[in-house]
Amino acid sequence: MVFNESGKIWFNGKLVNWKEANIHVLSHVVHYGSSVFEGIRCYRTKKGPAIFRLKEHVNRLFNSAKIYRMDVEYSEDEFSEAVIETIKANELVECYIRPVIFRGYGKLGVHPLENPLEYVIAVWSWGKYLGEEALEKGVDVGVSTWRRLAPDTMPNIAKAGSNYMNSQLAKMESVANGYHEAIMLDYQGMVSEGTGENVFLIKDEVLYTPPASTSLLPGITRDSIIKLALSMDIEVREELIPREMLYIADEAFLTGTAAEVTPIRSVDQITVGSGKRGEITGILQKNFFDIINGEKEDKYGWLTFLE
Ligand code: PMP
Numbered sequence: 001m002v003f004n005e006s007g008k009i010w011f012n013g014k015l016v017n018w019k020e021a022n023i024h025v026l027s028h029v030v031h032y033g034s035s036v037f038e039g040i041r042c043y044r045t046k047k048g049p050a051i052f053r054l055k056e057h058v059n060r061l062f063n064s065a066k067i068y069r070m071d072v073e074y075s076e077d078e079f080s081e082a083v084i085e086t087i088k089a090n091e092l093v094e095c096y097i098r099p100v101i102f103r104g105y106g107k108l109g110v111h112p113l114e115n116p117l118e119y120v121i122a123v124w125s126w127g128k129y130l131g132e133e134a135l136e137k138g139v140d141v142g143v144s145t146w147r148r149l150a151p152d153t154m155p156n157i158a159k160a161g162s163n164y165m166n167s168q169l170a171k172m173e174s175v176a177n178g179y180h181e182a183i184m185l186d187y188q189g190m191v192s193e194g195t196g197e198n199v200f201l202i203k204d205e206v207l208y209t210p211p212a213s214t215s216l217l218p219g220i221t222r223d224s225i226i227k228l229a230l231s232m233d234i235e236v237r238e239e240l241i242p243r244e245m246l247y248i249a250d251e252a253f254l255t256g257t258a259a260e261v262t263p264i265r266s267v268d269q270i271t272v273g274s275g276k277r278g279e280i281t282g283i284l285q286k287n288f289f290d291i292i293n294g295e296k297e298d299k300y301g302w303l304t305f306l307e
Contacts, residue, residue: 067160
């Protein structure tokens, strides 16, 4: 991850210098975690830079804001335009995009509505989240002792900054235990997701992934992989997955904007399948990369070209 500190950040409607995109320490978000955000990628393609599923990401951001009663003063189209403007202003052809909407400085207290909303779009160069090698060799994951948030505690469909306190606990625990990543169970003990990824497994040529009712964030990469699998006549089942299904799966992988499609080679130190990227995982991964790199026809209209 490389920050370009001489770049520009879109801050409340204007492009400002990187180092001037600051907030007050008494901003509501600092104290009560009142933010919603997105993670989006822009890829280098043969036809120039293209943003992956911009519309869906901006729509999810606006839905996250709605859940938290944030009255966003931009339209989704205006916000999408601002994302494009920010990438162009930074002259990047390939980058990670981080939009955030948060409650700023006004009146401190749990009731948030007297704090103005603030809007940020930052972009920077970013390679592979779990490492280049991970995409080929896979990662070691451990099931966390920390559960995903129960559905009546915090809304998991909102991509809110505060949800990531839960993810941070699981991530720190997994790294301390020598794993690359954690898999969290939901409040009933069924497989939910990673700390920033959704999870899939393959058993007897059927692709399984947990349903939205397991407190997961419905990932845009998850949706893309389901669509790709169906187009390849792979049977897809969104159903409850007990932890031990991960151990006896033929293949397993994680999906996310940051992690893209990353194979899982072991769970709780038990080797999954052959212990390397499985065949179906490899095919899905290749199809996914071929579309985002512009090498295969984008028949789903997933790419928004900058020019
Ligand atoms: N779950 C969580 C908790 C995440 O943070 C992410 C990353 N946004 C995902 C799943 C994957 O979502 P997406 O594919 O939309 O990036």
